Amino acid sequence: MKQLMAVVTVVAALIVIWYVACIPMNIKGILTEAERAGAEVVPPEAKTRRDMSELKLVADNSFAIPATWSQERPRLPAPHQVGTELWDTTFNKKITSKRSLVFHGWVTLSATLLGFAIGTGLGILLAVGIVHSKVMDMSVMPWAIVSQTIPIIALAPMIIVVLYSVGVQGIIPKAVISAYLSFFPVVVGMVKGLRSPDGPQLDLLRTYNASKSQGFWKLRLPASMPYLFASLKIGIAASLVGAIVGELPTGAVAGLGARLLAGSYYGQTVQIWSALFAAAILAAGLVGLLGLIERSVLKRMGMA
Structure with missing residues (x-):
């Protein structure tokens, strides 16, 4: 039982770290899409968004955090995106399909x-x-x-x-x-x-x-x-x-x-x-x- 709990704890910690890593990895893509839609995504004093680090972008645009876990083509996909894709291509496709x-x-x-x-x-x-x-x-x-x-x-x-x-x-x-x-x-x-x-x-x-x-x-x-x-x-x-x-x-x-x-x-x-x-x-x-x-x-x- 203790061994199982240790494994579950390590896996849970890795998943949490994975979700956190998705935020700085995907934030620029989310903000680029928001800019194209006409949203204000960076403070006025910043010359360009490229001058800012990912962590600064996250701090100044926290509204975009949830979107980093559901981007269509993320730099780093979230765990649930990978899990959904695994389930879909394993169980929801015919085994003769080239998408299976x-x-x-x-x-x-x-x-x-x-x-x-x-x-x-x-x-x-x-x-x-x-x-x-x-x-x-x-x-x-x-x-x-x-x-x-x-x-x-x-x-x-x-x-x-x-x-x-x-x-x-x-x-x-x-x-x-x-x-x-x-x-x-x-x-x-x-x-x-x-x-x-x-x-x-x-x-x-x-x-x-x-x-x-x-x-x-x-x-x-x-x-x-x-x-x-x-x-x-x-x-x-x-x-x-x-x-x-x-x-x-x-x-x-x-x-x-x-x-x-x-x-x-x-x-x-x-x-x-x-x-x-x-x-x-x-x-x-x-x-x-x-x-x-x-x-x-x-x-x-x-x-x-």
């Missing part, structure tokens, strides 16, 4: 899951090779680390252009970018997990004359499960980011990235924020699902 966040979310989710599957499989295979081969440890691991220093926003267009040039289109380019972002956490976590058994445990296996494969399946792999699931949670979130980033350079018409892009083109900040929240909710759901699978697997293995 369910439709766009599924497009992004499909690329995310495919990329995550590719990245996870590649990461596990690389981790097994690194643990069992000193050559791979010395050669592959440094390159895996270096690969993550390249900004994905710069790499994504190159990947898409190269794949498009060989006729690979659709979901695959986005999945490749997702896999690129998700494989590294899996590699690092799995390597750490496979190396987690201590000396006495390995010595005990040698005493029983266990083979390397038996040591892997009976000791190393079970010991790596907590590390693997921790890295999978990071990887699935990174994979979602990769799918969204992969939609931006292509001018995609479907997906959460396309929703963000369309909102930026037409100055629809409410649409942008609703798409951002949809992506956050989707990521939280995926991480939560992995958490449930983790508890089930570890419980069956007697580790929970």
